[in-house]
Amino acid sequence: MNTNQQEKSDKNSEHSDKDKTVRLRIQTPRGLWSMDEPKDAQKRPRYPISTKVERVIEDARSVFKFVEQDSKYTLLRGNEKLEPQRTLASYKVEDGTLLVLSVQGGNA
Amino acid sequence: MSVPADVSLQAVQAELPLLLAYADSAGLAVDVTTLAEDNLRFFIRFQNANHEPFYVEFDCREYPLHPPTVEFVNENRSERGLKQLYPQGFHGTPCICMRYNRKAYSERGGPHADWRLLDWRLPTGNGIAIDGLPLMVSDLDSKIRDSSGRMS
Numbered sequence: 185m186n187t188n189q190q191e192k193s194d195k196n197s198e199h200s201d202k203d204k205t206v207r208l209r210i211q212t213p214r215g216l217w218s219m220d221e222p223k224d225a226q227k228r229p230r231y232p233i234s235t236k237v238e239r240v241i242e243d244a245r246s247v248f249k250f251v252e253q254d255s256k257y258t259l260l261r262g263n264e265k266l267e268p269q270r271t272l273a274s275y276k277v278e279d280g281t282l283l284v285l286s287v288q289g290g291n292a
Numbered sequence: 293m294s295v296p297a298d299v300s301l302q303a304v305q306a307e308l309p310l311l312l313a314y315a316d317s318a319g320l321a322v323d324v325t326t327l328a329e330d331n332l333r334f335f336i337r338f339q340n341a342n343h344e345p346f347y348v349e350f351d352c353r354e355y356p357l358h359p360p361t362v363e364f365v366n367e368n369r370s371e372r373g374l375k376q377l378y379p380q381g382f383h384g385t386p387c388i389c390m391r392y393n394r395k396a397y398s399e400r401g402g403p404h405a406d407w408r409l410l411d412w413r414l415p416t417g418n419g420i421a422i423d424g425l426p427l428m429v430s431d432l433d434s435k436i437r438d439s440s441g442r443m444s
Contacts, residue, residue, distance in 0.1 A: 211317035213426040215310065254418035256434060262319060263339070265437075284317045287427060288434035289390065290419025 204233050206277055208240065210259075212285040214248040222247070231272060238268035244285045256288035295354045297329040303356045304332065307425045314426050318433055335369065336429060338436040340379050346436055347377075350425070354394075359412035361394040362428065378443040379436050386443055390416045392428050 208229040210217040219228050225247050231240065241257050244250075250257065259266040261283055266275060277283075308324065315322045321337040332352040337345050349372065351361040364377040364386075371377065373395075375386050383389035385403060389396050391412045398405035413423040422431055 211314055213310070213314055213424075213430040216313065250420060252415070252418075252420040255420040258434060260318065263343075263437075282317055284314070286318070286434045286437075287420060287430045289422045289427070289431045290415060290417025291389070 205230055206233055206272060206279045206281065208277070209280065209282045210240070210244050210285055211282065212244060212248050212250075213287055214250075217244055217247050233271065233273040233277065235272050236268065237266045237270055237272065237275075240272070240283070241268060241285065248285075250285075250287060254290060256286075258286040258288070260284040260286055295357045297332060297353070300332050300352055300355045301327070301329050304334070304352050304425065311426045311429055315429060318430075320429065320433060335365070336432075338433055340436050341438065341440045344440075344442075346379055348432060350428075351394075358409045359392045359394050360425075360428075361400070362388050362390075362392065362432070363395060364388075375444040376442055379439040380441045380443055381435065381439040382443065384443070388432070390422065390428075390431065392416075392422045392431075 207219050208231065210229055215222055217225065217229055219230065227243055227247065229240070229243070237259050241259050245257060261275065261281065266283070304327065312322055315336060323335040327334045332355070334350050336348050338348065339345055345367070347365050347367055349363050349365045349369065351363070363372050365372040366377055373386065378386045383403065387393070387395050387402055389403065391407060391414055394400055394409070396402040396404050397407055397409055413421055415421045420427070422428055
């Protein structure tokens, strides 16, 4: 492989990584959001890995109608809290990963 | 008005599949082995930010007309409601001061004479309306994960 071919190959690799999508499963206190659950969901958890975590949280909230803005919504992978401003790629989230939407109510 | 124990048990059992799925995904250990008509209790082990375990009892008598009594207990369940069993950040009574906890109501010695038991599904403060057991578990898990250390 000459230098030009190597550069082209690297660019293709970057391009394909950037466009790579992952299908997630997101467990919420109102049910599981996946590629086939709930049946009547208007959207499915399939994302380019460049997607920010906050987008996934927004979508999961909309599917299960968590409309209250004053509650705290956090996406977890096991014991790890995913920061809303980071991308799925930055956490090396893989296809089929199970995440948890944690919902915290108010305080008296 | 009281709720027959078999009705409460059915209500809890109806919510268990989602509760167990959520808890399993979140790494929480649920013990429902003693749940029965004459013992409407189950237990969950949570972890705080330092991976320190906390144990919570859900006593579901009168559920779902009234909320459960939700209380921190020790690992072998011989002690309950002591400050050292609570994570930092909870009401100093000590109490899980949420509408979904029967202990928070003044009739049970809690701080809230302004709440009615029948309204337990209303939001606490400006938060989401916590209207079932899986949401209670999520709320508690989120608060315990955010805390470090014990109340005393």
